[in-house]
Amino acid sequence: MIIIVQGKNIKRFYRSIIKNPPPLAIITNSKFRIKQEKQLSGFKIIPSKTFSSRNRTQILPDLNICAQCRKELFTASDRRFLYPFINCTHCGPRYSIIINLPYDRKQTTMKQFVMCPDCKNEYADPNNRRFHAEPIACPVCGPEVRLVDKNGKEVPGEPLLNAARLLLKGKILAIKGLGGFHLACDATDNQAVARLRQKKARSRKPLALMVEAVNAVRQFCQLPRGAVKTLRSPAAPIVLLPKKIPPLIPVSPLIAPDNGSLGVMCAYTPLHLILFQKLRELCPQTPVLVMTSANFSEEPIAIDETELFSRCRPLFDYALIHNRKIANRCDDSVVQIDSGNPLMVRRSRGYVPQPLKIGPMFHVKHPTLAMGADGKTCFALGSGEAVIPGPHIGDLDSAESEIFFRSALKRLTEWSKIKPGRVVCDLHPDYSSVRLAEKLAKSYRAKLARVQHHYAHILSVMAEYQLPGPVIGLAADGTGYGIDGAIWGCEIILVNKDLSWRRVGNLKYLHHRAG
CATH class of the missing domain: 3.90.870.10 (DHBP synthase)
Incomplete structure (x- = not known):
């Protein structure tokens, strides 16, 4: 986003925007530059330019209805009284309706609904809460x-x-x-x-x-x-x-x-x-x-x-x-509360596809696609210090799931401009996710890396909490394919400073009748 400001106290304005951004804004980096411009008047949002291959922008997830829209929804005198698709710049659909970037109405599934004069006025008014709210709608012109x-x-x-x-x-x-x-x-x-x-x-x-x-x-x-x-x-x-x-x-x-x-x-x-x-x-x-x-x-x-x-x-x-179409399927997210904080169980609606910052310690040198496991899977794209998670997909052993995986991946690679140079998958030789990883690595002309299941779990915790090695990790996860060809379960793994690792403890193996 480029903001052009004229007048006094511009530096103070810049600092206040960085320190106190709008409620849903996420500022990842910013630059301040003084430049000669012709005299401007009023406040305008200029139509977006074509989304080029150099642009990379964040996509907001879908948002819970805000308090103001909720109040209007149940106010009998409001023109959106009991209207099921009320929304504003603070809430409503985002990721689920986006077809392409930049995020303008014509690039969403709302493009089929032509705004009525009242909605047009709100959309164009800088003092209105619905100023450039792309999903803006009402009973006169919106979905039914x-x-x-x-x-x-x-x-x-x-x-x-x-x-x-x-x-x-x-x-x-x-x-x-x-x-x-x-x-x-x-x-x-x-x-x-x-x-x-x-x-x-x-x-x-x-x-x-x-x-x-x-x-x-x-x-x-x-x-x-x-x-x-x-x-x-x-x-x-x-x-x-x-x-x-x-x-x-x-x-x-x-x-x-x-x-x-x-x-x-x-x-x-x-x-x-x-x-x-x-x-x-x-x-x-x-x-x-x-x-x-x-x-x-x-x-x-x-x-x-x-x-x-x-x-x-x-x-x-x-x-x-x-009749408001869904462009991107997105299941509900699931969290549990630990010491007052939400602990993610399933990351999807409300969170995806917001990037996760992993910091310089786990800087991703080569653009990477991480495939996830076989059950309850989701993928992620990594580049630099950011990881963009895909939506929850489910088990990958059906044709429908693979189609969903591929379509969500196609959109996020296009939007993020991350073209994988490396594809990372599980060590198991017969997972559906592994077979798909092999196909994708070939189509991207990317290197394929296979990572042991429990080691991957411990690395993810290290990345989340910025823990440098050496670290001893306990992965009490379910079964995973081991480097010795056996089924591993509860594993104690030592991860060194250079992220090399070795298994230092495990549960005793059980003999299986199938061999």
């Missing part, structure tokens, strides 16, 4: 919601009110969110939860929950220090929280059987918030919904109606759909 049955036939009446009625009757709904479809049902209805589990063939794995606000979470979960801040954060992830015993809301025991925790998120889009309001109007009990990805186990989340009805039709009874 529809409720359909599993055959695609529209259900007459108010979509969100009817959706709430169906949920309270025990029905399973597919709901289009920011980065894909969720499957939703009443979390206090044992029969509905059991039916959802049966349809997804998911017998024991915990299901995520969504509530309207933090006050609802308090009624069935404990809230350790830092949990409220994380639940209300711009990322609004799923937070793993200890169950409250006894709960004040009878959440079904089938949500997380034999598990002391529940994964809970607060409603982060206006559509979700309106749905919860309708549920409260119809039922006195505080509503809690199951909100799990619309997919079969470990397949990519469905992002459009074609995918939903072709792949996921057996999973739902009705679908709450809309």
Whole structure:
């Protein structure tokens, strides 16, 4: 971004911008230069130039609805009263709607919606909160919601009110969110939860929950220090929280059987918030919904109606759909709270694709693609002192997952201008991720490096906390292919200053009947 400023106290202005940037701004570096310019007047944002091969810019993740938009959403006199797609420069869709860079409306899936005069005025007004808010919309000119049955036939009446009625009757709904479809049902209805589990063939794995606000979470979960801040954060992830015993809301025991925790998120889009309001109007009990990805186990989340009805039709009874297209699929992020701080379990919506800074100690000399593991995989692109993580993909043993991996990788390499000169994968000879790495290394004409699974885990912790070697690391992760061809498990590894390593401790091997 280039900012041209004229007048007095320019240096003070520059320092104040660096010290106190706008709420969602991230300044990675800056330069100050005095230059002769013609006299300017007023405040203008000049249209972006074509995105050249030298440009590298950050892409904001999708953001939780802000307090101001939430207030307008439920203000009867506001022109966006109960409008499911209200947003501003502080919140709303970003990554999930971007087709190309630079980030202008015509480069997003909002390009099909022509702004009405009122939206145009807000978009062009520097004093307005929606000044250059690319997803700006209203009931006159923006996306619309529809409720359909599993055959695609529209259900007459108010979509969100009817959706709430169906949920309270025990029905399973597919709901289009920011980065894909969720499957939703009443979390206090044992029969509905059991039916959802049966349809997804998911017998024991915990299901995520969504509530309207933090006050609802308090009624069935404990809230350790830092949990409220994380639940209300711009990322609004799923937070793993200890169950409250006894709960004040009878959440079904089938949500997380034999598990002391529940994964809970607060409603982060206006559509979700309106749905919860309708549920409260119809039922006195505080509503809690199951909100799990619309997919079969470990397949990519469905992002459009074609995918939903072709792949996921057996999973739902009705679908709450809309006509704002999703360009980039992005599942919900999952965190747990450790000593008051969020600890990442699954990095995706709300965080991806923001770069992670790894510092000079782990400077990436050659642009690198890291493939991730085989299960619950995600990739990352590294260059210099930055690592750009890709979205959560799931297991890589299906054609759909590989297509998702390749499409997300293509976009992020184009946007970041990182062309991998090296591809790094697991040591296992028969992982799907390894076979894909071999293909990608060939297509990029890049070197292929194979790294032992547990050593990679310890290196990642060293990079995150900027720990120089020597370090003794304990990787209590699951199984990984060892350098001796055996299956390794709980490993103690010594990493030297030059990052060379050796195994100094491990659990005793077990003999397997298969040999």
